[in-house]
Amino acid sequence: MTERLDAQMSFLTEACRLKSITRGTTLCDGSRYENSGEHSWHIALYALTLAEHAPDDVDIHRVISMLLLHDLVEIDAGDAPVFGDHDPTEIAAKEQAAADRIFGLLPLDQATRFRALWDEFEANATPDAQFAKSLDRFQPPNQNLASGGGSWVTYRATYERFESRVGSKIARGAPTLWAWLKPRAVDWFKTNR
Amino acid sequence: MTERLDAQMSFLTEACRLKSITRGTTLCDGSRYENSGEHSWHIALYALTLAEHAPDDVDIHRVISMLLLHDLVEIDAGDAPVFGDHDPTEIAAKEQAAADRIFGLLPLDQATRFRALWDEFEANATPDAQFAKSLDRFQPPNQNLASGGGSWVTYRATYERFESRVGSKIARGAPTLWAWLKPRAVDWFKTNR
Ligand SMILES: [Ca+2]
Numbered sequence: 445m446t447e448r449l450d451a452q453m454s455f456l457t458e459a460c461r462l463k464s465i466t467r468g469t470t471l472c473d474g475s476r477y478e479n480s481g482e483h484s485w486h487i488a489l490y491a492l493t494l495a496e497h498a499p500d501d502v503d504i505h506r507v508i509s510m511l512l513l514h515d516l517v518e519i520d521a522g523d524a525p526v527f528g529d530h531d532p533t534e535i536a537a538k539e540q541a542a543a544d545r546i547f548g549l550l551p552l553d554q555a556t557r558f559r560a561l562w563d564e565f566e567a568n569a570t571p572d573a574q575f576a577k578s579l580d581r582f583q584p585p586n587q588n589l590a591s592g593g594g595s596w597v598t599y600r601a602t603y604e605r606f607e608s609r610v611g612s613k614i615a616r617g618a619p620t621l622w623a624w625l626k627p628r629a630v631d632w633f634k635t636n637r
Numbered sequence: 638m639t640e641r642l643d644a645q646m647s648f649l650t651e652a653c654r655l656k657s658i659t660r661g662t663t664l665c666d667g668s669r670y671e672n673s674g675e676h677s678w679h680i681a682l683y684a685l686t687l688a689e690h691a692p693d694d695v696d697i698h699r700v701i702s703m704l705l706l707h708d709l710v711e712i713d714a715g716d717a718p719v720f721g722d723h724d725p726t727e728i729a730a731k732e733q734a735a736a737d738r739i740f741g742l743l744p745l746d747q748a749t750r751f752r753a754l755w756d757e758f759e760a761n762a763t764p765d766a767q768f769a770k771s772l773d774r775f776q777p778p779n780q781n782l783a784s785g786g787g788s789w790v791t792y793r794a795t796y797e798r799f800e801s802r803v804g805s806k807i808a809r810g811a812p813t814l815w816a817w818l819k820p821r822a823v824d825w826f827k828t829n830r
Pocket of ligand 1: 708716
């Protein structure tokens with residue numbers, strides 16, 4: 445039992461480093477860039493609060509578990525801002541290696557369970573993963589609207605790029621949330637672009 | 638439906654401010670003070686990872702929900718570091734007013750549910766609340782051990798004060814975790830005090 449707990453505590457202490465991974469989005473008040481630790485909390489709270497807008501077959505507790513784990517690979521692989529230009533193959537390889545190392549700190553049975561949740565999130569094929577992924581995409585535009593533009597300004601985003609890279613993914617897992625956000629985003633881009 | 642979602646989004650945008658509330662504990666690498674948003678993520682991850690060490694009658698998903706919500710009142714009331722000197726009556730009054738305002742942003746049925754979870758956490762009387770409270774107390778000493786002392790140094794804590802203010806609360810809801818931490822804390826205070 446002590447060996448299990450030792451391994452779990454190594455994982456939890458390693459996880460602390462996610463608080464030092466900087467994202468492309470600022471806080472709602474624009475005061476600084478957000479980190480991936482606080483972002484993970486915020487979208488888990490989104491899930492808890494917006495559960496009623498998920499499709500019927502979604503298990504919100506599995507979604508929250510996925511969201512708590514989803515960004516840990518960034519400790520090694522960094523955050524790839526959605527409007528940036530990245531080589532997706534290279535990022536995927538880095539993230540796979542990161543998942544091996546970081547989940548590998550846990551006792552084997554638990555490493556396997558957490559890794560399966562992360563794999564499911566990444567594959568974006570089940571209703572739970574699709575709702576989780578939608579929330580991950582839904583939060584940053586709301587922070588941009590609150591802060592006066594945020595990463596839309598930094599990356600000179602266009603509405604078309606936003607709809608294809610972000611909107612389409614929100615719509616896939618959470619059509620109600622996209623219906624709410626879309627007119628607000630359209631307005632912002634009309635006024636500011 | 639849109640009115641409900643409007644209210645939920647106001648709540649979620651207000652919640653963003655928790656990322657700007659500074660705690661008395663530093664990150665594991667000591668590089669800066671931790672904020673209450675990233676702290677909330679970290680202890681929700683503690684809950685997910687350490688669920689097997691909870692007493693049998695604990696519902697870990699309720700614990701995670703409590704932990705996601707537990708610090709929101711700090712947006713108005715601030716964080717009261719555990720080794721600091723505070724007037725508990727004054728803090729409690731501020732936190733009650735904060736809970737009224739912040740959960741009050743939500744649709745009434747949801748405000749009532751979230752508030753009940755927060756009240757349960759604060760009352761620390763059910764097994765779920767006691768395990769949640771134990772994790773909230775268990776994470777900071779681990780960050781202190783990782784960073785070389787952290788808030789134990791800042792607040793010139795003694796082992797006796799640590800055991801009475803922190804250890805006793807960990808032991809109450811999570812005896813296994815206290816058994817793991819205690820010898821490590823004893824060692825640290827022996828070496829550094
Ligand atoms: Ca607190």
